[in-house]
Amino acid sequence: MNTPKYEIEDILNIPEGKTFDRKSAKYDLNKLANILIAFANADGGTVALGINDKKYEGVNLLSTQKQNDIVQIGSQRIIPTLEVEITKKPITNIQKMDDTVWLLSVNPSDDKVYMNKKDEVYLRIGDETHRVTFEERKKLEFDKGIRAFESQIVDDAILDDLDDETVTQYKKLYGFEGDNLWDLLFPKGLAKRIKDQNGNIDYRLTVAGILLLSKFPTAFVPGARIRFIRYEGREAKTGTNMNIVKQLRIEGPLPKMLQQASDMIESQLRTFSSLDIKTGKFVDVPEYPKSAWLEGIVNAVTHRAYNYDGDDIRIIMFDNRLEIHSPGSLPAVVTTDNIRYTHYSRNPYIARALTDFGWVREFGEGVDRIYIDMKEFFLDDPVYKVDDNSVNLVLKNNIVMRSVRKNDDLASKIGDDWENLNFIEQAAIGMAYEHGSVRTRELLNNVDNYSMTSVRNALKNLTNMGILEQVASAPTSPNQYYRLIK
Structure with a gap:
């Protein structure tokens, strides 16, 4: 099982959300089955059973028959049969008696869509168990085929193909000190166990394991790379007018690719001097909020369709915008209308590992933070352009509008x-x-779509109004400029 090992002292306080829920032992079993279905169809998860109003109620109050029904919930109430791991944690209940809390855990499904006996399909979205519509179900079924790709075995990959530095870091994340690396990779979904006809057990790396830990993922998964392209100007030109000023192909294990991409973008970003209204001093402001563009790249790496081997992730920088291209359309129930608050991991094992590596935010938080951070920088909302083959995130950097959006302060200085x-x-x-x-x-x-005459007339008008003053050594000086009259 690739589920977190919850400590009993934390169970009362862990926030309910994408992968965790708390329920009373007396909770309706059909509804409990729906929660497990929702977890399995999404990113997996755990239900702590025997907790009522954040107090230990325990499970012993249930009859033997009811407890047995819970044990068999994955086969009796879920189609197809869902493997549910039950861990019993000893506690002292609210009556001060020895008791247990049951942790019911399920893995994310690779190629199946689970449903209840009524043929209803559920998906976990945030802390809610969402019953999917007919159209959402069709998309979910299609997406399972893409999701299954990360769990496929890579037959010709061996442990020697892994990057030693990344593996060492991965071991430290979980405090793993064992000699057999398979004991770490298998429960995390990065390897699969194979048993031959004689009962001998062997292990093979999965696509997720290769992408996260291999020195050369593209040797096994073509397209598993990031390309960075920096253009001079606001559009891409070709031929003799080619305006590419910087390009880089980034390959390697996903954590290293993310770090290299982050370093590259930071080296290319401009900074601007902005007046801090609170202090009255000019401060350096980055071209884009780092949290916004980094979240966009992490999302692309985490949720792209890796079975689209003819395409790669592209980060394209223009003077006025940053574009992040991710192969594959939006996953499952996610749309451009609900993307701020709806989450579905196309690659749950990769998402879980990158969360542990510190790259992925808490589930469901990241995209909303992009909107918030762009707004705080007085920049336009992010734009998502989606088709059947790709998701393209556009972050616009209109430095002029960043200033204009401070118009309350400007208006107070200029008046009516x-x-x-x-x-x-x-x-x-x-x-x-x-x-x-x-x-x-x-x-x-x-200022797009305006002529030089319009610009000159505007500056002249502002000068005549006494708002700007022209600074020049001569009327036709090429170095003349305008500044606000203090």
Whole structure:
């Protein structure tokens, strides 16, 4: 079982969510089966049975028949039969008597969709057990075929193919000190056990194990790489006008790929000087919030369809936006409308491992944080462009609008004139406010679909209004600029 080993002292306080729930021993067994179905169809999970209102109720109050029904819940109430591991934890119940709490744990399903006797399918979304619609069910069934790929055996991969440094780090995460590495990899879903006709047991690495720990994952999973491309300007050009200024192909175990991609992006990002309204001092502000772009990359690595071997993850940087391309459409019940709050792991074993490595946020939190962090940086909401073959996340970096969105403070400095200004005029003030000055060409480059004449007229009008002042050694000086009049 690839389920967490919960300590009894923590069970009362662990937050209920994507992979954990607490229920009274007297909870309806059909509803309990639905929760286990929801866990199995999602990322796996555990139900702590015998807890009522965060107090130890215990299971001994149940009859022998009722306890036996719970033991057989995976075969009696779930189709197809679901393996449910039951761990009995000794406790002292609220009557001060010796008792037990039962932990019912299930693994995420690879290629099956589980249902109850009424042919109803459930999926765990956040801390809710969601009954899926007909359309969601069809998509879930399709997605199981993709999910099964991470659990496939890679016949020609051996332990010598693993990256020693990453394996050592992985061992430390779980305090593993044993000599047989299979004892660590098998229960985590990174290896499978094979028994031959004579009863001899052997192990093989899975796709998830290769992706997470192999020195050269692309030798076994073509397309398991990240490509970084940096363009000069706002569009990609070809031929003699080719404007690529930086590109890198990143390969290796997933934790190392993520670190290398993070380092590369940080080396390419610009910083801007921004006036901190609270202190009145200018401070350096990064081009994008790191938590936003890093979450986008981690999501792509964690949830991409790795069976799409003709495509790879691409990070494409333009002057005004950052695009992250992930092969495969959105998984299961996730849509562009609910993506902020709905989570489904296409690769649950990879997701669990990257969570333990510290890369993945708590389930369901990450995408919402992208929206929040972009807003805090006065940037547009992230844009998700989805088709049948890919998910593309676009983070826009409109430095002008970051300034303009501080219009409450700008308006207080400029007075009633602010609301009567047009877009270019407000943008010019925003740039002058944010950077201390604004030049004609800079303003033109930061306001799309406007002419040089419109830009010059805006600067002239602001100067006549006494909001900006022109600074130049001569009327036609190429180094002239405009700044706010103090």
